Amino acid sequence: MNGYMEHVKERRIVIATGGAIGPWAAEELQAEDVLVGADRGALFLVRSGLKPALSLGDFDSVTAEELEEIRRSSVQLDVCDPVDKDWTDTELAFRWALARKPREIVLLGALGTRFDHTLANVHLLLNAHEAGVACRLVDTYNEVRLAGSGVTTVRRGRFSNVSLLPLSPEVTGITLNGFQYPLHDARLRIGQSLGVSNVLLGEEGTVQVETGWLLVIQSVD
Structure with a gap:
């Protein structure tokens, strides 16, 4: 894990969330990106032939077989309790990324059908801005920054x-x-x-x- 995360401050961290992610996502990825999968977003990454540095969340939106698929293809897997946690899976991934002070954080699929989750994810932009880290939310139809x-x-x-x-x-x-x-x-x-x-x-x-x-x-x- 240490070698995989060398010089992360010079790289982007791209978080795939459980929202709608389509073929457009491939255009957003760069060769040196550090990939993080939040809940079902991790399944999207591994089924796209990619290896997340971290897959985390309560994984309540995947089956046991799918979780095992994620486990096999991730550098690190972090499964948390679906009830006893303070933040959404996306915010857990975002906080992990922000603590590493990357060049930029990109959240894919974080603008979904649940307006409460969407608004909460938009508010994450303020946290990134105050920490001096560039951040964007990107989905099929929108890109949002602060x-x-x-x-x-x-x-x-x-x-x-x-x-x-x-x-x-x-x-x-x-x-x-x-x-x-x-x-x-x-x-x-x-x-x-x-x-x-x-x-x-x-x-x-x-x-x-x-x-x-x-x-x-x-x-x-």
Whole structure:
């Protein structure tokens, strides 16, 4: 395990969750990524021919045979009690990743059909930002990151729409460059839809924030 995790601060940790993960996920992976499977996300990784550095969770969404399949193909397996735990499987994996201070954490399939889990996963972005670790949530239709004070670069990729929604009660000093609908020193409060459905003019643009926390949500219909 030690050799497998050498220089993790220079690498990305990619967490596959139990949400919807499709063929697009292969495009998100890089050769040097450290892979973590949270619950059924571990099954996705091993059945894709990949070897998770860690598979963890209560595994209440897999069969005993599937869990054995995960065990055989993982460097480390950590099974926790489904009742006596404080965090979701995704947050357990996220905390493990954050403690290792990687270059970036990418959560695949963390925006699912359970809105409570989705919102909890979005809130993890704040923890990563405060720890100084870049973090993104990616699924079939969306990519979500957090912009705090400073400048954030947004690249088009496979997502055509960009929406900006406050995570803090108010976000000030919002300036957009490279967008169809520019903003200059704007202010957004929770409950406003002014930042919904913008479009990049080229391959990338920038979002500048003075104070507050702003969700940058890229999406495709």
